[in-house]
């Protein structure tokens with residue numbers, strides 16, 4: 001039987017690395033990343049003890065995750081309690097996507113629940129304030145299954161511009177105005193990295209969020225014009241200002257869209273180097289009406305610019321509920337410092353929910369990606385895959401044991417810690433728990449009693465109800481066949497861009513109808529088909 005000790009104790013040899021350089025020509029993709037790098041110096045193997053995680057697995061199902069089935073059910077659109085902060089995972093893993101888990105997205109709502117917001121009638125209502133943190137590949141499907149309408153998805157905080165964290169923005173931006181987001185889409189994210197290209201002439205690309213939004217807005221021009229025969233603007237929209245939302249800059253749409261139009265795309269670019277060393281220098285959003293404050297801080301991930309966020313909400317009883325989402329990062333000190341959450345007097349208060357990424361050991365990641373049941377170093381391309389996974393981890397991620405170590409550095413401990421960006425299966429979680437507990441014996445993960453756990457692994461449709469002194473885990477019960485989310489359509493709506501002389505929608509204004517087969521043939525005075533659709 002192969003053990004994890006054997007697996008993790010085996011390092012990639014120089015010969016493997018050279019073999020890898022040949023494989024690179026074939027564009028091998030293991031660990032979700034195409035190989036295209038030259039061989040680099042390989043480090044000597046680091047002695048690490050076994051973590052009790054044997055492969056072939058000793059009884060854990062490798063293709064399922066049974067823990068979520070023990071959670072209380074959550075019904076979509078259940079109104080929030082006044083003192084409740086709700087954290088819903090719409091995506092929870094890293095590339096490649098799995099049917100069970102889309103890429104990263106976290107939806108945070110705060111109470112109270114408002115019925116008939118913005119002059120709407122008959123809709124489901126909405127939270128007093130709500131925020132999307134990242135929107136990776138595939139997450140829109142989960143938002144719709146959860147019956148979350150686009151009008152509630154207007155504030156997006158991107159941690160970094162990797163596609164597994166921002167890909168679905170195109171759908172959220174484009175389809176919002178066709179439904180109930182009749183005002184702009186607001187996108188917070190990092191400014192330019194400042195990293196020069198190593199290739200002559202050493203270009204300094206503008207790789208920040210504002211440039212991203214400018215290019216996205218123009219790339220979506222055909223879509224946005226074509227759908228602009230529908231109303232895209234609410235007549236009484238209170239356009240936010242730098243002051244009213246506590247922003248670090250004026251919220252101005254890129255391009256020529258009006259500041260109250262649904263196809264407005266508003267970047268709020270953040271200075272990613274700031275972390276509150278000078279009080280207030282890292283505030284991304286501070287809304288005195290909804291009592292939500294969101295701050296940012298730099299993390300270490302792939303390229304300069306990646307950030308984590310902290311959300312603090314003052315509940316009606318005056319107690320502050322808090323959540324940190326570090327997103328992707330190597331283990332580093334700013335996240336742990338943020339999670340200590342010191343007050344103005346320097347006293348650490350801790351956070352309610354601490355969400356941080358975790359990555360599988362390179363051997364297990366490669367094993368999973370190749371569909372193996374144990375780390376078979378003799379399998380074709382296995383060692384090359386391990387080598388690739390190691391380089392990805394060195395640039396970007398937090399291994400299981402490192403996660404345990406950094407968690408041990410956070411005192412007071414978070415009330416609930418969530419490992420995310422992780423492919424959850426019974427075997428991967430059981431193995432990861434061993435690594436975490438090696439550094440954090442106080443960690444409790446109990447599949448049979450979810451609400452006694454102080455650490456969990458995120459999975460899609462997991463819902464955390466956070467209240468003063470109480471966090472409850474739930475799992476949403478949804479249909480695979482939901483058509484769409486019920487909407488809170490605001491009223492009154494403005495005249496659409498493509499309209500008739502009477503100010504009505506003009507659905508054919510952008511069309512050449514020469515070859516159209518009409519319902520009624522005026523020449524022969526006969527009906528070709530019925531106008532009512534039947």
Ligand SMILES: [Zn+2]
Pocket residue numbers: 094095104162164165328421
């Ligand atoms: Zn990622």
Ligand SMILES: [Zn+2]
Pocket residue numbers: 160162301302328
């Ligand atoms: Zn990333």
